[in-house]
Amino acid sequence: MSDWSKVTRPIPVPNEWTKPFWDAAKQGVLALQRCRSCGHVQHPPYATCTQCIGVDLTFEPVRGAGTIYAYTIMYHTGDKRFASAVPYASIVVELDDAPGALLAANLLDADYTEAKVGRRVEVMFEQLNDDITLPQFRLAAG
Amino acid sequence: MWDNRCKIAVSGVGYSKVSRTADRPLAAHALDAVRDAVADSGLRMQDIDGLATYPELPATGHAEVDGISIVSVNCMMAMLKLPALTWHIQVGTTNIGGAVQQATNALLAGVCTYAVVWRAMHNPAGTYQNLPGAYAQGAAQFTGPYGFGGPGQGMAVAYTRWLETNNQSRDKMATLAVTQRKHTQHNPHAYFHGTELTREDYFASRMVAYPFCLFDCDIPVQGAVAVVLTTADRARDLKPKPAYIAGYGQRLHFETAGRIGSLSSYMEGGSSSAKLTWERSGFTPKDVDVAQIYDGFSASVIYGLESYGFCKEGEALDFIQDGRIELDGDLPLNTFGGSLGTGRIHGLWHIIEGALQASGRAGSRQVKDANVSFVGASAPIVTGTTFIFVGDPY
Ligand SMILES: [Zn+2]
Numbered sequence: 001m002s003d004w005s006k007v008t009r010p011i012p013v014p015n016e017w018t019k020p021f022w023d024a025a026k027q028g029v030l031a032l033q034r035c036r037s038c039g040h041v042q043h044p045p046y047a048t049c050t051q052c053i054g055v056d057l058t059f060e061p062v063r064g065a066g067t068i069y070a071y072t073i074m075y076h077t078g079d080k081r082f083a084s085a086v087p088y089a090s091i092v093v094e095l096d097d098a099p100g101a102l103l104a105a106n107l108l109d110a111d112y113t114e115a116k117v118g119r120r121v122e123v124m125f126e127q128l129n130d131d132i133t134l135p136q137f138r139l140a141a142g
Numbered sequence: 143m144w145d146n147r148c149k150i151a152v153s154g155v156g157y158s159k160v161s162r163t164a165d166r167p168l169a170a171h172a173l174d175a176v177r178d179a180v181a182d183s184g185l186r187m188q189d190i191d192g193l194a195t196y197p198e199l200p201a202t203g204h205a206e207v208d209g210i211s212i213v214s215v216n217c218m219m220a221m222l223k224l225p226a227l228t229w230h231i232q233v234g235t236t237n238i239g240g241a242v243q244q245a246t247n248a249l250l251a252g253v254c255t256y257a258v259v260w261r262a263m264h265n266p267a268g269t270y271q272n273l274p275g276a277y278a279q280g281a282a283q284f285t286g287p288y289g290f291g292g293p294g295q296g297m298a299v300a301y302t303r304w305l306e307t308n309n310q311s312r313d314k315m316a317t318l319a320v321t322q323r324k325h326t327q328h329n330p331h332a333y334f335h336g337t338e339l340t341r342e343d344y345f346a347s348r349m350v351a352y353p354f355c356l357f358d359c360d361i362p363v364q365g366a367v368a369v370v371l372t373t374a375d376r377a378r379d380l381k382p383k384p385a386y387i388a389g390y391g392q393r394l395h396f397e398t399a400g401r402i403g404s405l406s407s408y409m410e411g412g413s414s415s416a417k418l419t420w421e422r423s424g425f426t427p428k429d430v431d432v433a434q435i436y437d438g439f440s441a442s443v444i445y446g447l448e449s450y451g452f453c454k455e456g457e458a459l460d461f462i463q464d465g466r467i468e469l470d471g472d473l474p475l476n477t478f479g480g481s482l483g484t485g486r487i488h489g490l491w492h493i494i495e496g497a498l499q500a501s502g503r504a505g506s507r508q509v510k511d512a513n514v515s516f517v518g519a520s521a522p523i524v525t526g527t528t529f530i531f532v533g534d535p536y
Contacts, residue, residue: 015283018284072295072298082289082291134287
């Protein structure tokens with residue numbers, strides 16, 4: 001299993017578009033940007049709805065169940081902040097509640113070899129500091 | 143079909159020495175390549191009145207110093223002091239293929255007569271993707287914290303998606319790496335000229351970002367290449383046989399910044415760009431004699447072959463087997479070695495080779511009777527520019 005204990009993750013810096021996402025994550029809630037005009041759910045947050053160009057956007061909680069859309073296993077140690085964890089799985093998750101919205105994450109609590117396209121995962125949260133908590137994913141129970 | 147079909151041509155092409163380290167300023171490489179291209183056309187430098195480039199340094203965490211790590215249009219103007227200069231531009235969104243297309247448009251508009259386009263690439267000392275920051279800002283706030291650093295991982299996730307949804311094996315990619323390295327042995331300007339690669343080397347090489355091993359990634363180098371473009375009638379009076387632009391296309395597929403790993407984005411970007419090139423040129427994939435498809439990471443070739451219409455989705459790694467992409471195969475591919483053979487110079491070298499093959503100037507790697515020559519000059523997701531060159535218009 002990848003050893004994350006010595007990794008220094010860069011800390012996300014919320015901006016006016018993304019702050020609600022990080023505020024929710026701090027409360028242990030996954031909230032994505034939703035268009036009030038057409039109902040489209042998208043990620044990462046954007047100035048307009050990528051489906052209907054609507055500008056009336058809000059953040060709403062979504063369930064943390066999804067599948068691994070894609071992944072890569074990192075072996076290269078060029079990024080010193082992550083070098084101690086190689087090899088590790090960086091994954092892209094598509095949530096059941098947000099088809100087409102792709103979330104980056106790591107596969108935690110499992111060997112990196114468990115990362116496979118289509119495998120079921122569920123959200124978990126990793127606190128980085130008092131302000132920022134990172135949504136992460138692990139294999140779904142059962 | 144396009145009204146301007148075959149009205150503009152690539153004439154001369156030029157190269158600097160390609161080296162692994164930045165042993166001299168990048169401006170010197172760019173100057174060598176531009177002089178070489180102008181001389182190849184049989185022109186004098188003072189004849190050049192148009193300049194275009196895409197100067198971006200794709201390495202992160204390194205200073206952009208004009209003349210050292212990039213070569214801007216300003217830098218080239220200052221060096222050449224062209225007396226007849228009437229048009230110049232550097233493009234931001236469509237990579238180097240976009241610079242060639244802008245030069246084509248300028249020539250069609252009559253605002254210049256002989257345009258030079260160059261691409262100069264720097265290899266900074268130390269780690270290419272230098273990511274020392276304690277914070278992840280902007281789009282990176284959703285990817286950086288998870289160890290998504292350089293572009294390789296972004297490409298790698300789409301590749302696992304492709305492999306596993308199509309039940310394919312990355313082992314088949316060895317054919318691309320080995321065949322392109324074989325082609326490289328016919329290209330004396332390439333970084334890997336003189337260095338062989340076997341299937342065993344490919345399988346034994348270290349993993350970088352699965353599914354990419356070392357030989358799926360182009361090696362960072364320092365160097366430059368350049369082309370002279372002019373109108374068809376002027377090109378016919380110059381030394382080399384012209385390679386006419388039968389059509390081109392471009393499409394920056396819509397992506398919000400920070401979205402990662404979407405395989406469909408590569409496909410949509412590539413097919414949108416290629417559709418324009420097929421329609422404008424009047425050709426179809428079946429007409430193509432030889433193809434150059436951008437290969438900064440090997441998987442780009444998969445997305446290119448499929449989205450441009452050379453084979454069906456999910457079939458590219460089977461398509462490249464059994465000699466099909468050899469110099470005497472059905473679709474000779476990346477005949478100059480590709481970026482995997484030349485080193486990381488981006489897509490202008492693909493454009494150069496597309497032009498050389500069309501005009502029969504590719505030397506010992508010339509594809510027999512090649513006339514219709516296709517180029518995909520960048521990864522479809524980034525900025526899918528595509529071209530068709532022909533030596534004998536029909
Ligand atoms: Zn909408």
